[in-house]
Amino acid sequence: MRKMTMGASVLTLALATAVPAVAQTDGSVEELVVTGQRLSQQRAIDAKREATAVLDAISADEIGRLADKNVAENVERLPGVGVSYDQGEGRYVAIRGTPAQLNNVTLNGVEVGNPDGDSRALPLDVVSGQLLGRIEVVKAVTPDMDAQGIGGTVNLVTQSPFDAKRDLFARGSFQAGYQDFNEKVPVQGDATFGALFGDGKWGVLVGFNGSSRDYRSDGLYPDDWRTLPGVARGGLPTNIKFTNYTLKRERIGGSGALEFRPTDQDKMYVRGLYSKFTEDEYRQRARLDFGANPANITLNPDGATGVARNVDARQDLRLEYKEKSISSASFGGEHERGPWELRYDLSWGYNELIEPNQVWQFRLPSANLTVDFDMRPLLYTAEARAMSASALQFRQYTAQDEYGEETNLAAKVDLKRAIAVGEDSYLKVGFKVRDTDKMFDGHTDRWDRGATANRFTLADFGLQGAVTAVDLGDHTYLNRYTIDADAIRKFTAENLSTARFVKNAADSLANETLNDYDLTERVYAGYAMADVDFGGWRLIGGWRVERTETDVQGFRLDPKVGGVTPVSRSGEYTNFLPNLHVRFEPRDDLVLRLAYTRTLGRPQYPQLRPGGELEWVEVTPGVFEGGLSEGNVDLKPFVSDNFDATVEWYFARGGLVSVGAFLKKIKDPIFTFSETRTNYVLDGRTYSRFGYSQPRNADKGEIKGIEVAYQQQFTFLPGLWSGFGAAANITFTDSSLTVPDRGELPFPAQSDLLWGAQLFYQKGRFEAALSYHHTGRAIQELGGDDEADTYDDDYRRLDAKASYALTDNIEVFVDLQNLNDEVLREYQAGRRDWLTNYERYGRTYYLGVSSKW
Numbered sequence: 001m002r003k004m005t006m007g008a009s010v011l012t013l014a015l016a017t018a019v020p021a022v023a024q025t026d027g028s029v030e031e032l033v034v035t036g037q038r039l040s041q042q043r044a045i046d047a048k049r050e051a052t053a054v055l056d057a058i059s060a061d062e063i064g065r066l067a068d069k070n071v072a073e074n075v076e077r078l079p080g081v082g083v084s085y086d087q088g089e090g091r092y093v094a095i096r097g098t099p100a101q102l103n104n105v106t107l108n109g110v111e112v113g114n115p116d117g118d119s120r121a122l123p124l125d126v127v128s129g130q131l132l133g134r135i136e137v138v139k140a141v142t143p144d145m146d147a148q149g150i151g152g153t154v155n156l157v158t159q160s161p162f163d164a165k166r167d168l169f170a171r172g173s174f175q176a177g178y179q180d181f182n183e184k185v186p187v188q189g190d191a192t193f194g195a196l197f198g199d200g201k202w203g204v205l206v207g208f209n210g211s212s213r214d215y216r217s218d219g220l221y222p223d224d225w226r227t228l229p230g231v232a233r234g235g236l237p238t239n240i241k242f243t244n245y246t247l248k249r250e251r252i253g254g255s256g257a258l259e260f261r262p263t264d265q266d267k268m269y270v271r272g273l274y275s276k277f278t279e280d281e282y283r284q285r286a287r288l289d290f291g292a293n294p295a296n297i298t299l300n301p302d303g304a305t306g307v308a309r310n311v312d313a314r315q316d317l318r319l320e321y322k323e324k325s326i327s328s329a330s331f332g333g334e335h336e337r338g339p340w341e342l343r344y345d346l347s348w349g350y351n352e353l354i355e356p357n358q359v360w361q362f363r364l365p366s367a368n369l370t371v372d373f374d375m376r377p378l379l380y381t382a383e384a385r386a387m388s389a390s391a392l393q394f395r396q397y398t399a400q401d402e403y404g405e406e407t408n409l410a411a412k413v414d415l416k417r418a419i420a421v422g423e424d425s426y427l428k429v430g431f432k433v434r435d436t437d438k439m440f441d442g443h444t445d446r447w448d449r450g451a452t453a454n455r456f457t458l459a460d461f462g463l464q465g466a467v468t469a470v471d472l473g474d475h476t477y478l479n480r481y482t483i484d485a486d487a488i489r490k491f492t493a494e495n496l497s498t499a500r501f502v503k504n505a506a507d508s509l510a511n512e513t514l515n516d517y518d519l520t521e522r523v524y525a526g527y528a529m530a531d532v533d534f535g536g537w538r539l540i541g542g543w544r545v546e547r548t549e550t551d552v553q554g555f556r557l558d559p560k561v562g563g564v565t566p567v568s569r570s571g572e573y574t575n576f577l578p579n580l581h582v583r584f585e586p587r588d589d590l591v592l593r594l595a596y597t598r599t600l601g602r603p604q605y606p607q608l609r610p611g612g613e614l615e616w617v618e619v620t621p622g623v624f625e626g627g628l629s630e631g632n633v634d635l636k637p638f639v640s641d642n643f644d645a646t647v648e649w650y651f652a653r654g655g656l657v658s659v660g661a662f663l664k665k666i667k668d669p670i671f672t673f674s675e676t677r678t679n680y681v682l683d684g685r686t687y688s689r690f691g692y693s694q695p696r697n698a699d700k701g702e703i704k705g706i707e708v709a710y711q712q713q714f715t716f717l718p719g720l721w722s723g724f725g726a727a728a729n730i731t732f733t734d735s736s737l738t739v740p741d742r743g744e745l746p747f748p749a750q751s752d753l754l755w756g757a758q759l760f761y762q763k764g765r766f767e768a769a770l771s772y773h774h775t776g777r778a779i780q781e782l783g784g785d786d787e788a789d790t791y792d793d794d795y796r797r798l799d800a801k802a803s804y805a806l807t808d809n810i811e812v813f814v815d816l817q818n819l820n821d822e823v824l825r826e827y828q829a830g831r832r833d834w835l836t837n838y839e840r841y842g843r844t845y846y847l848g849v850s851s852k853w
Contacts, residue, residue, distance in 0.1 A: 045656055045711070056137045058129070070251070071135060072124035075154060076797075078137050079729040080707050082751050082775045084792065085824055087217050087247060088841035091125045096139060096662060097703045097733040097750035098151025102601030102638060105154045107273065107328050107349075110410050111146060112156070115324040115351040117404040117440030117515075119604050124154070126277040126324050128190075128209045131255045133159035139662075140595045140644050143529040143542035143579045144414060144430055150601045150640040150664060158255050158271055161194040161203030168195045173850035175815070181471075181842025182216035182246075188846075203259045210252045217245045218470045219839035220379060220477070221285075225828045227787065228294055232303035233375050233833055236291040240373075240382040242470040242477040243285040250278045268333040276325040283318040284468060284482045290371040290382045304376045312367035313384060315392055315458065317483035320357035327351070339418040346411050353404035353440075360488050362392040362458045362481075378833060379475040389481050390459035393449065397492060397501060400444040400511075410434040422534040428542075429528045436521040438605065444511035447501040454499040463487050472840050473821070510557055510613060513564050517609040519552040529579070540581040547574045548602065552633055554611030558683075567610040569633035575600060593646040601638035603670060607695040608633045616685065627691035628682070636697050641665045654713035654725070659706070666701040671739050698738055703747060705733035723763035730755040739782065749792075751776035768802040777832075786829060790836055793825035809853060815846040 056078045072090030076083040083090040084100070092100035100121035105112045114122045129135060134157040141149065172191035179186060194205035222237035253275035260268045290308040291297065299306040332345035373382040412432035419425050449455050458464050458481060465482035495501060529542025553568045577598040584592045609631035616626030646660035673696035680690040709729040715722050731754040735747040753776035760769040775795045783789050798820040803813035818841065826837035 045650065045654065056139075058135045070125040071127045071129050071132075071154070071156065074129045074135055075124075075137055076773060076775075077756070077771070079709055079756075080139065080705075080731045080754060081137060082749070082754055082778075084749065085795065086125070087245065088215070088818075088824070088839070089125050089249070091123050092121050092749075093124055093154060094749045094751070095137065095151030095154075096664075096705060096731070097735055097747060098601075098664070099747065099749035101604055102150045103152055103154065104146060104149035105156070106146065107156045108158060108271065108330065108345075109145070109155060110328075110330065110345065110347045110349075110412075111148070111408065111434065112326060112328070113349050113351050113406045113408045113436065113438075115326060115353040115404060115406065117353060117402070117438075117442075117517075118606050120602065123277075123324065126251075126326060127156065127275045128211060128251045128253055131158070131190075131207055131209055131253045131273060131275060133157050133163060140581070140597050140642060141579070141599060142540055142581065143527040143544040143577070144428060146432075146525070147544060147546050147575065147577050147598070147600045148602060150599050150638060150642075150666065158257060158273055159192065159194075159205055159207060160269075161196060161205035161257060161259055162261070164194060166194075166196070167200075169853060170194070171850070171852035173848055175813075175846045175848025177815075177844050177846040179215055179842060179844050181840070182214070184214045184216075186213035186215070186844065186846075187211065188848075201260060201262050203257070203261070205255075205257045207255045208253070210250070212248070212250045214246070214248045215841070217247070217839050217841045218472055219243050219245070219837065220470075220472060220835060221837055222835055225787075225831075225834040225836075228297075230299055230303055231375065234831065235829075235834065236294075236297070236375070237834070237836075238291050239287055239289045240380070241285055241287045242479065243283060244468050244470055244479055244482075246282045248280045252276050265336040266333070267335075268331075270329070270331050272327075272329045274325070274327045276323065278324075279320075279322040281318070281320040281322075282485065283316070283320070284465070284479055285316040285318075286477075286479045286481065287314045287316070288369070288371055288382050288384060289313070289367070290373055292367075302376075305372075305374045308371045308373060308382075309369075310367045311369040311371045311384070312364055313369055313387065313392065314361055314363040314395070315481050315483060316359060316361050317485060317488065318357060318359045319485060319489075321355070323352075323354040325352050341416040343414040343416075344412065347409070349406075349408035349410075351406040351408075353402065355400070355402040357400045358489075358492075359396075359398045359400075360394075360483055360492070361396040362483065363395040364391055365393050377475065378835065379472055379838065381475070381477075387481070388459070389464045390457050392458040392481060394456055394458075394500075395449055397447045398444055400442075402440070402442045402444075404438070404440040406436065406438040408434065408436050419530075419532075422532050425530070425532045427528075427530050430526065432523075432525045434521075434523045434525075436523075437519070438521070439518045440516060440605075442511065442515035444508070446504040446507045446511065447496065448504050450499045450502050456500060458483065461487070461491055463491060472838060473823070509564070513555045513557045514611070514613055515606075517552055517554045517605070519550065519605060519608065522549045523547070524549075536585050538583040540579070542579050544577040544579065545574065546577065546600070548572065548637070550608060550633055552608050552610065552631075554609040554631065556611040556628075556630075557613045558616075565611075567630075569608075569610045571608070571633040571635070573636055575637070575639065589650045591646075591648040591650075593644070593648075595642070595644040597642045597644075599640050599642060601640070603635040603637060603695070607631050607635060607670065614683070616687070624685050624687045625689045626682075626685075626687050627693075629693045632694045632696065635670060635695060636668045638669055638701075639667045641667075652712065654711070654715065656709065656711050658709045660708075661706050662704065664703040666703065666737075667699075668697040669699075669701045669737055670695050671698045672696075673740070698740060701735065701737040701747060703733065703735040703750065705731055707731045720763060723761045725760050725762075726758065727760070728755070728757040742782075742785070745782060745789075746779050748779050748781060751778040751792075765805040766802070767804075768800075770800045771798075773797045780826060788828070789830065790826060790828050791830065793827060793832060795824065796820060796822050798822075810849065810851045812847075812849050815848070817844040817846070819843060 072083050080096050082094040084092045101119050105122040136155040139152040170193045174189040177186045188211035190209035192207040196203050221241040224238040225235050227235040255273045257271045289312040296309045327350045330347035335342045369384045414430035416428040465484035468479045470477040525546045527544040531540045549572045551570045556565045556567050580596045582594040612630035614628050643663040648658045677690040680687045711727040713725040735750045736744040737747050756773040758771040777793050780790045780792050800816040805811045824839040828834040828836050
């Protein structure tokens with residue numbers, strides 16, 4: 001088991017961490033077989049208590065019995081972890097109030113990379129937890145770990161054939177469910193096979209998983225609220241948009257390992273993992289721009305109802321396909337000779353993104369509708385007095401074809417030597433190099449409507465679809481003028497080369513150019529550290545040095561002359577990263593930990609991209625005005641000095657109370673810089689006024705918080721009551737980010753409050769648990785002022801599960817997900833009634849069976 005570092009993290013709140021072996025204080029290993037959640041929880045406490053560092057994890061045993069759909073939802077069950085959702089599924093993980101793009105995801109300790117082209121935040125819905133042996137969350141690194149990860153690191157640990165300690169073994173599970181919103185049946189299955197051979201010196205393991213889910217989500221998505229005098233809600237949105245989504249999401253994956261252990265001192269391995277996520281999305285959206293012009297609005301005396309005139313309307317259909325995959329292979333080994341230990345690893349990773357989509361838009365030829373609106377309910381209404389499909393004229397068709405790929409090569413070597421100081425003390429040095437090649441190619445062609453004689457409406461050619469309901473629980477909207485997907489695709493294919501569709505060459509060229517980049521990032525790292533154990537005291541200290549070199553190419557577009565110019569830039573920076581951990585055990589039931597670490601959050605890839613679109617106009621002969629927005633390869637990374645302190649009280653067998661505090665002092669956060677230059681010369685032109693913007697490093701930021709956890713098994717109660725247990729944790733977080741021209745603001749994606757609670761039961765062959773998780777509201781994106789800021793609202797998740805072991809090898813289980821029928825809410829300007837997103841997904845129920853041999 002990989003040794004993790006000290007920090008202020010608290011006990012795993014998942015139902016529960018299972019560890020196949022636990023180190024005892026005398027250095028021996030007590031082997032155990034996990035037969036239930038109570039034993040898993042107890043061994044998790046033992047591992048936490050005896051380890052130099054804190055380990056928050058979910059094991060393969062528990063992952064296989066949860067209805068969580070991916071790794072993001074798995075780790076949400078751990079303390080201090082928040083998850084952002086997309087279409088009802090967890091996607092990005094924030095750790096201790098730090099947004100996902102500033103954290104790190106590793107596979108067996110090696111960075112995974114990212115198939116997406118716009119962020120370092122790995123979408124963890126790509127990976128199914130069933131491929132893994134364990135998921136770990138590290139909140140304070142040691143010098144031998146990558147420095148990327150200001151909030152922490154999610155480490156995905158693959159399975160080993162030696163974990164089962166059997167010559168031949170297999171396990172698998174299958175579950176099918178029911179979704180009450182669309183009455184579909186999601187399915188999921190996994191299987192793992194392994195064997196030891198060659199006198200137990202060789203081990204082989206292969207694992208497979210697959211899942212398929214057809215589901216529906218309905219939503220309301222207003223835009224651009226602004227203050228308007230006299231309105232009861234304080235303002236109006238620009239529009240009302242309500243949407244039907246139907247989606248099919250599939251995950252398939254496989255993992256494998258071949259390991260050779262010729263002696264107790266030698267281990268070698270070859271490991272591989274592949275996981276692919278695909279999504280087919282169908283979206284129908286109706287829109288009325290009733291609040292676009294305040295001059296057209298007449299309010300009634302109640303300030304909540306009224307009439308809007310000269311209103312525009314549109315209907316959109318989007319058909320989108322996404323395919324994201326990650327692939328990894330590694331070779332490595334461990335060798336011990338006397339006081340020396342050598343470890344090495346060579347790894348290759350390949351990530352790919354394929355994302356085509358098509359969007360059709362029908363719109364009024366002129367804004368001429370009269371609309372009655374009612375802003376009294378949270379889910380407000382706006383209805384056109386007279387509307388028909390024949391009034392909606394074809395306006396635009398876009399065909400997108402985005403592609404991205406990333407290749408990672410990494411090599412690392414660690415050399416450790418035991419020293420005769422205290423107990424089990426050692427010195428350790430190491431070196432690592434990582435080379436990343438990443439490219440992104442965005443291509444979107446646009447066609448507009450033709451001349452008057454060639455125009456057509458939604459009522460023509462059988463293009464109109466069926467009326468559909470947008471059911472949000474508290475209100476149901478009717479999407480009356482939908483677009484028939486099969487009919488519009490056929491019609492477009494037959495007419496794209498005719499006068500009914502006119503290619504917009506300028507927009508197509510900009511879409512083909514401005515988002516493209518080709519990037520190489522090389523990281524060289526070295527470290528030296530010491531781990532000294534004095535019995536009741538243990539200290540880890542050392543230094544890590546990382547040098548980052550970046551070469552990136554983008555494109556500059558001059559739309560006036562249709563010119564595309566490649567632009568290349570290079571940048572580099574070096575970071576020195578001190579590290580110190582202290583563990584103190586003043587008595588048998590009390591552990592105190594202190595840690596100081598320095599970590600990084602590298603800039604996002606698009607922020608490094610040079611080029612951009614040059615806009616200009618010749619105001620008088622020889623006098624120009626213009627503007628340019630581009631990336632900045634000279635950006636420095638976020639650098640965080642982290643301070644952690646934890647007190648852990650093990651008051652009973654299976655019982656723990658833990659209190660931890662953390663502080664992150666962050667330098668060089670990134671913001672968007674804007675200025676107006678005069679008499680500026682670019683590409684041979686002199687501009688009297690030139691607007692320029694690019695990301696720059698700001699001054700400072702801070703994140704601080706407290707984590708509290710409690711867990712206890714009520715074995716002291718009589719009879720059936722002794723099967724109960726409870727667990728709870730809560731994290732309070734506060735943050736500040738100094739933004740030029742706006743002062744101190746909270747970090748995006750930082751929730752002030754995270755908490756969870758569980759009641760669990762185990763007696764004989766029966767187990768059950770009821771769990772609740774609350775992610776508090778947080779700023780989603782910073783705008784130009786307070787009114788433009790957007791927020792994620794509180795998100796609450798109530799789940800239940802129960803299982804019964806029919807035999808020692810076969811178990812049946814049920815999982816009940818989102819029992820509270822929670823909706824996803826987003827809002828603007830700090831006002832929860834200024835909705836920008838209100839999505840409903842419904843409940844899901846699973847019935848499954850698992851077996852092992």
